[in-house]
Amino acid sequence: MGKYTIGIDYGTLSGRAVLVDVADGREVASSEFKYPHAVMDEALPSGRKLGVDWALQHPQDYLDVLYHTIPEVLRESGADAEDIVGVGIDFTACTVLPVKKDGTPLCFLPEYQDEPNAYVKLWKHHAAQNKANRINETAEKRGEKWLARYGGKISSEWLFAKIWQILDESPEVYAAMDRFIEAADWIVWQLTGVETRNSCTAGYKALWHKRGGYPPREYFAALDPRLEHVVQEKLGTEILPLGSRAGGLTPEIAEKTGLVPGTAVAVGNVDAHVCVPAVKICGAGKVLAIMGTSTCHMLLSEQEQAVPGICGYVEDGILPGFYGYEAGQSCVGDHFAWFVKNCVPESYVEQAQKEGLDIQVYLQKLAGKQKAGESGLLALDWWNGNRSVLVDVDLTGMMLGMTLQTKPEEMYRALVEATAFGTRTIIENFEKNGVPVDEFYAAGGIAEKSPFMMQIYADIIRKPIRISGSKQGSALGAAIFGAVAAGSEAGGYDSIFEAAEKMGKLKDVVYMPNEDETKTYDLLYAEYTRLHDYFGRGGNNVMKTLKRIKKEHEG
Numbered sequence: 001m002g003k004y005t006i007g008i009d010y011g012t013l014s015g016r017a018v019l020v021d022v023a024d025g026r027e028v029a030s031s032e033f034k035y036p037h038a039v040m041d042e043a044l045p046s047g048r049k050l051g052v053d054w055a056l057q058h059p060q061d062y063l064d065v066l067y068h069t070i071p072e073v074l075r076e077s078g079a080d081a082e083d084i085v086g087v088g089i090d091f092t093a094c095t096v097l098p099v100k101k102d103g104t105p106l107c108f109l110p111e112y113q114d115e116p117n118a119y120v121k122l123w124k125h126h127a128a129q130n131k132a133n134r135i136n137e138t139a140e141k142r143g144e145k146w147l148a149r150y151g152g153k154i155s156s157e158w159l160f161a162k163i164w165q166i167l168d169e170s171p172e173v174y175a176a177m178d179r180f181i182e183a184a185d186w187i188v189w190q191l192t193g194v195e196t197r198n199s200c201t202a203g204y205k206a207l208w209h210k211r212g213g214y215p216p217r218e219y220f221a222a223l224d225p226r227l228e229h230v231v232q233e234k235l236g237t238e239i240l241p242l243g244s245r246a247g248g249l250t251p252e253i254a255e256k257t258g259l260v261p262g263t264a265v266a267v268g269n270v271d272a273h274v275c276v277p278a279v280k281i282c283g284a285g286k287v288l289a290i291m292g293t294s295t296c297h298m299l300l301s302e303q304e305q306a307v308p309g310i311c312g313y314v315e316d317g318i319l320p321g322f323y324g325y326e327a328g329q330s331c332v333g334d335h336f337a338w339f340v341k342n343c344v345p346e347s348y349v350e351q352a353q354k355e356g357l358d359i360q361v362y363l364q365k366l367a368g369k370q371k372a373g374e375s376g377l378l379a380l381d382w383w384n385g386n387r388s389v390l391v392d393v394d395l396t397g398m399m400l401g402m403t404l405q406t407k408p409e410e411m412y413r414a415l416v417e418a419t420a421f422g423t424r425t426i427i428e429n430f431e432k433n434g435v436p437v438d439e440f441y442a443a444g445g446i447a448e449k450s451p452f453m454m455q456i457y458a459d460i461i462r463k464p465i466r467i468s469g470s471k472q473g474s475a476l477g478a479a480i481f482g483a484v485a486a487g488s489e490a491g492g493y494d495s496i497f498e499a500a501e502k503m504g505k506l507k508d509v510v511y512m513p514n515e516d517e518t519k520t521y522d523l524l525y526a527e528y529t530r531l532h533d534y535f536g537r538g539g540n541n542v543m544k545t546l547k548r549i550k551k552e553h554e555g
C-alpha cells in the first residue's frame with residue numbers, strides 16, 4: 001500500500017494543499033482556499049481605517065484553509081487517511097501574531113476586534129520602518145556582531161520591528177499577549193496542540209543563532225527599556241530544527257479534517273526555504289527564485305560569508321550542513337496585479353475576454369511581440385519598497401521614457417524587465433561578495449504560469465533557468481518535510497536529502513539566454529543600475545521626501 005504526505009503552503013492570498021506519494025513525490029490531489037479576508041491594507045472588518053503601509057491578515061482564514069483543503073485532497077485522491085503518514089506546512093514570513101497562553105489570537109477576543117495591533121502582521125506590513133531604523137542604528141552603535149549576518153540592515157518586515165510597533169502604539173495589546181508567534185508556528189500549534197518554534201523563522205526573521213541564541217538583553221533594553229526581557233516574556237527560547245516532528249495531530253483537528261489522530265506534523269517552515277528540496281537542490285551554488293507575489297532568492301553555501309544587502313544567512317536555515325542565504329524582492333507579481341487593476345483600459349479587458357485569456361496572459365501575448373529596448377521604457381521595481389540589496393521600504397517605483405505613444409503592454413513589459421534587473425542585481429551582489437552562483441532555478445506561480453517572463457529573466461540574468469517540476473513547489477517542499485517528520489519506520493524518510501532526491505521534481509524545460517536580447521539588456525541594465533543607485537543610494541532623497549509628505553496627509 002502506498003504512503004502519502006500532505007503539504008500545505010500558506011501564501012499571501014490563499015492556502016494550497018497537495019497530497020503526494022512519498023515514494024516519488026507524485027502529486028495525487030491538490031486544493032486551494034482563498035483567504036476570505038485576503039490582505040487587510042485599508043481597513044479592519046469593523047471598518048476601522050488602517051494607516052499607510054499596514055498589511056494585516058485574519059487567523060481564522062488560516063484555520064479555514066485546513067478545514068477546506070485537507071478534506072478536499074482526501075476526497076479527490078481517494079487515499080485512506082491511515083496511509084497519510086505526515087503533514088508539513090509552510091507559511092509566508094515574517095507573518096506574526098499576538099496570542100494568549102492557550103494560542104487564542106488576541107483579535108478573536110471581543111475587546112480587541114477593533115484594534116489593528118491585535119491582528120496578524122503580514123510579511124509585507126511595512127508600517128514599522130521607524131522601528132527598523134532604530135534597530136539598525138542601535139545595533140551599529142553597540143557594534144552588535146549579528147548585524148553582519150543580516151546584510152548590515154534589518155528590514156521592517158522582520159519580527160522585532162513589528163513587536164516594538166505593538167508595544168509603542170498599543171501597550172495594552174503588548175501586555176495582554178502571552179506570545180508573539182510566527183503564523184507558521186501558530187498553525188502547527190493548532191494542528192498538534194504543542195507550541196513549537198522553528199529554527200528557520202527564528203533564524204531569518206528573529207535574529208536567533210544556533211549557538212549564540214538571541215541578541216543580548218542589554219541590546220533590547222537599549223532599544224526600549226520595556227523590551228529588555230522581550231525574548232523570555234513573549235517569544236520562548238526552545239527552537240526546533242527543520243524536519244523535526246512537532247507533534248501528532250490532535251483528535252479535534254483529525255475529526256474536522258478527516259485525518260487520523262497522532263499523524264506526524266513537521267515543525268513550521270517558510271514558503272521560500274521549504275521549496276529548495278522540492279527542486280532537488282541539495283548543494284551549494286544554485287539560486288532558487290520563488291517567484292509569486294514577491295520573489296525570494298535562496299542559495300546554499302558551505303562558506304560563511306557576510307553579504308551586504310541580503311535578508312540574511314542562517315546555518316542549517318534551509319538544509320542541514322549548509323549556510324542558507326536569503327535575499328529577496330518584496331514586490332514582483334504584485335506589480336503586475338497592481339498594473340492590471342489600475343492601468344489597463346477596458347478595451348484590453350474586453351479583448352482578453354473575447355480571446356478567453358487571462359488579462360496578464362493577454363498582455364504577455366502583446367508584449368511578447370516586442371524586442372528588448374523597443375519600447376524605450378525603463379522602470380524601477382520598487383512598488384513595495386526594496387528588500388535587497390537596498391533594504392529600504394520607503395523607496396517607491398518609477399517608470400522612465402513614457403511618451404504619447406506608450407502602450408499598456410509596453411509598460412507591463414517594462415515592469416517585468418525591472419523585476420528581472422532587480423534579480424540580476426541580487427545575483428551580482430552575491431557573486432561580488434564571495435558567494436558563487438553557478439545555476440539558477442525558478443519556482444512559484446510566475447515560473448509555472450509565464451514562459452514569457454522566464455525567457456526575459458534568462459535574457460537579463462544571462463543564465464539558463466531550470467523550472468520546478470511541481471506547480472506547487474512550496475507545498476511539495478512542505479510535504480517532503482512532512483515525510484521526514486514521519487520517519488522511515490512510518491513509511492517516510494530519515495533524511496531530508498534522501499527525501500529530496502526521491503520526491504523533488506524539475507521540469508525538462510530549460511530557458512536559455514538569447515544572445516541578441518542579452519546584448520541590448522546589458523545596455524538597459526547599466527541604465528537600471530544608474531537609476532537604482534541614483535534614487536536608492538548616495539543621499540538622494542526624492543522618494544523619501546514624497547513619502548514623508550504623503551504620511552503627513554495621514555491625519
Ligand SMILES: Nc1ncnc2c1ncn2[C@@H]1O[C@H](COP(=O)(O)OP(=O)(O)O)[C@@H](O)[C@H]1O
Binds near residue numbers: 332336445449
Ligand atoms: N499569467 C501570469 N503571469 C505572470 N504572473 C502572474 C500570472 N497570473 C498571476 N500572476 C501573478 O502571480 C502572483 C501570485 O503568485 P503565487 O505564486 O500564485 O502566489 P504567492 O506568491 O502568494 O504564493 C500575483 O502577484 C500575480 O500578479
Ligand SMILES: O=C(CO)[C@@H](O)[C@@H](O)COP(=O)(O)O
Binds near residue numbers: 013273293
Ligand atoms: O519573505 C518571505 C520568506 O522569507 C516570503 O514569505 C514573502 O516574501 C512572501 O512570499 P510570497 O510572495 O507570498 O510567496
